[in-house]
Amino acid sequence: MSTASLCLHHLAEEHHALEDYQGGVPRWCKGCGDNAILAAMQRLCRDEGLRPEKTVFVSGIGCSSRLPHYMRTYGFHGIHGRALPIAEGIKLARPDLHVFVNTGDGDCCSIGAAHWIHAIRYNMNITVLLHDNHIYGLTKKQASPTSPIGTRSNTTPRGSYLDALSPLTVTLGVQNVSFVAQAVDWIPESLFQILTAAYRHRGFSFVRILQRCPEFVGSMFEPWVHDPQRMLMLTHADGTRISPALQKIYRNQLAHDPADINRAREIASSEDPIPVGILYRNPQVPCYEDLRGAGKLRTADQVRSALDGEFDKFTVWPQ
């Protein structure tokens, strides 16, 4: 084979179909919003031409965190709350890998909250999907930090006591924040569009996805699902644009420049209507892996000379 035809051959090999990203059969409940997220991710991998062996989905524990099992890429189904530091270790050691994190509102905003805050600061080139259904599902219905006040659950049978934590305002309040978006599982087209923008952003891309849990909090998002006017679609030339078809349904639109962090914080504070789109993006924030010079080739000579240099400092030579 000539070099040119070899190249063409490789190109054909590089092309992947949707099935190439489909792993095990999802075991989520019927109607679970996670299915929509999985479909969007598989489509994203195909459309962005990600090589399955160069792609890693990292997760913690919870319904959300089963997602890596349903991809046919590398996956790391870790422990509760620690998906982010695991993903950071992967990225620092191997910046050549595409790293995605699937985490839930319990995993990210409760047990893993410390890591979440610091992951924003590190701003590593990782795409984070917060599957936020406002409830613990896998452990069977306990209130989560994002459960609206008054949520009845097995640990709060008379209603939850505290105001919900807002993952968007928290993320937008941390130094080095570089990408924050919100999507909902029931508008697949916009979900895919937002995830694509998140993937393409170089830095810590944080996408909160409002995700329905029909099993435990079936009516949580019903008013919004059934009333498109209660959705606030963010549009901008530098943000997401809405297709003509969607524009007809979702007429409540707001032009928002993702460079404007103060406006982003105001929009993020809105619970009703629910904003959908890119709230903030700043491609200028340096990535930790770049600051640390990750991924450099390391030779035996480098180790030898560093080691010898150090030993020289401490050596007692025979007289």
Add this chain to the structure above:
Amino acid sequence: MNAVTPLPARASAARTGPAATVAKHLQTLDQHVIEIMSDSGEGAQKCGQSFGSIAARMGNGVWTVEIIPAEIQPPARSIAGASGNRVRIGSHQVTNGGDEADIAVAFNEQVLLGRVNAGELKAGCIVLLENMWAQHDDAKIAGQYAETRDRLVAEGYRVYEVPMEKECRSLVPDPRKGKNMFVLGMLCNIYSLDMDLARDQVAFIFGKKDAKVIASNVALLEAGWQWAESNLDFKYRVPAVKATVPQVVINGNTAIALGVLASGMDICAMYPITPATSASHYLSDVFERAGGIVHQAEDEIAACAFAIGASYTGRVAVTITSGPGYSLKQEGLGLAVMAEIPLVVVNVQRGGPSTGQPTKVEQGDLLTVMFGSHGDAPKVVLAPGTIEDCFYSMITARRLAETFNMVVVVLSDASLATAQQPFPRPQFSTEWLAPPVDQNPVPDGVTPYDWDPVTGLSRRFVPGQPNGMHTLTGLAHDRNSRVAYDPEINEQGLHARSLKLATLQKTLMPPPVFGEREGELLVVGWGSTRGAIEEAVARLRGEGHRVSSTHLTFLQPMQPGIGEILRGFRQVITVEGNWADDPDDPLIDESNRRYSALAMLLRARYLVDVDCWTEVRGRPIKPGTVYAALRGRLAHLETSR
């Protein structure tokens, strides 16, 4: 006043030592222990370390131990604020910090009192005490000084009052900053050390500063030498055997950091914790030059998870911590065990539980690291017994982690962390380094956990390898890494992970025995107590007792042949720095006595009636203490024949 020998000039004929024109009492010694104490920031540590380095260059055996206050800026002139060094020098190799000190140098009487009260000084030993406090404006301070001095004299100490401040004032504007070099000069005189080497050492310490600084410090050094020559009526010589090979003088934490570098590991994830952090400090300084990265994570849990993530991608990473941090990492370690991700964990033990004694030594984490985490989580546990071991055990740890896809814990402690001892300079070998990350396609039909039924080993797929895609999980999984709750598969996984320890054990050699292979008493130890145990055993053997010792570097799996060694002796006893119940306590009997960690393990594995002797006083166990304890046991054994 005696006639005085002038200070030998650099490279003069007097280099071999001053001519014996002084009527001094020159005594030749086999070994000596010197303690130098000051307030924090007065430089006693630098003085002690330099003294040790000069002695090492002369060919003496040396062991230096830091005396560290728990606070950063403890109040001046306080008992708790003593900061300094204990230096033991000997004619031969020195393997531990020794017994009570023979000479104490103190910059004020309060820091000295702390050591006196702790029983760290030999009865009647020489005390060289800064006397500026006698004339202090504050009558209270002057009173404290006089009181302590009088007390020490009354108790039989040979107290020499030294006008350190006064002597230094004529040379430098701030004597507080220069006294340590004056004291170094005094000690060089007392121990007949080579002044050229001393000047070199001063030049080395202040090498980054300008020539003026070096010159003024050399002047202080020489003034100290001269003062001792003129005013002290004693002098020692500790004959040295000149070293024939280059040696490095470093502490255990530096050795661990250099071991990380030499092992070919790329990433160290850590969170600050005493007494482990200095290893990471040092590594942070040098690692990047060799392409490595130290990541200070937001907490211990994150440091562990970060290291696991890094390791997962192909190259073994390390996380360095101490007891409380280790506890936090344990859930992560369970994941690494379950998913068979290689990982090196360093635990520099300190006093516990809880915050315990952060700067003090204890060997309290052995059972935690062996059985910790949750469920059955087999891990490899290594315990370096010397500074040299600290270096090489990191190379071993990385290799074992990678070969067996296991978590390897290296158990050091606060004593090794801060002690310095010369050892032959390691010669770099490319075999120390990790192989390149395999990015070849995985052959068809091979699974991520193709557990070998005999060894439990399986190959490892790393991201980037085509055809190897799978999701690794902390859930029970089958050979394809698929989540599985079947009873069979769960047992298969546990079986394979456990077998790996046996596989490793089959590759190990029996531990060496120090002394005869049979006799009355066998002492078993692990970790930093090695030097003290062997010194005590050597002393007892010299007295004709039939006692031997063996020191375990592999705690899990244990080396083969240990049972046979134990059975060669009438009685076996472990010596450890962790808690064990005293059988003489009123409520303690065989049905409730808590044995020390290693004793418990040996009893369980070898069905030998292993006794234990332990000390948890937050300081390195002294050879003399071990000697006395063993002598007691021997007396009992020998009379009960």
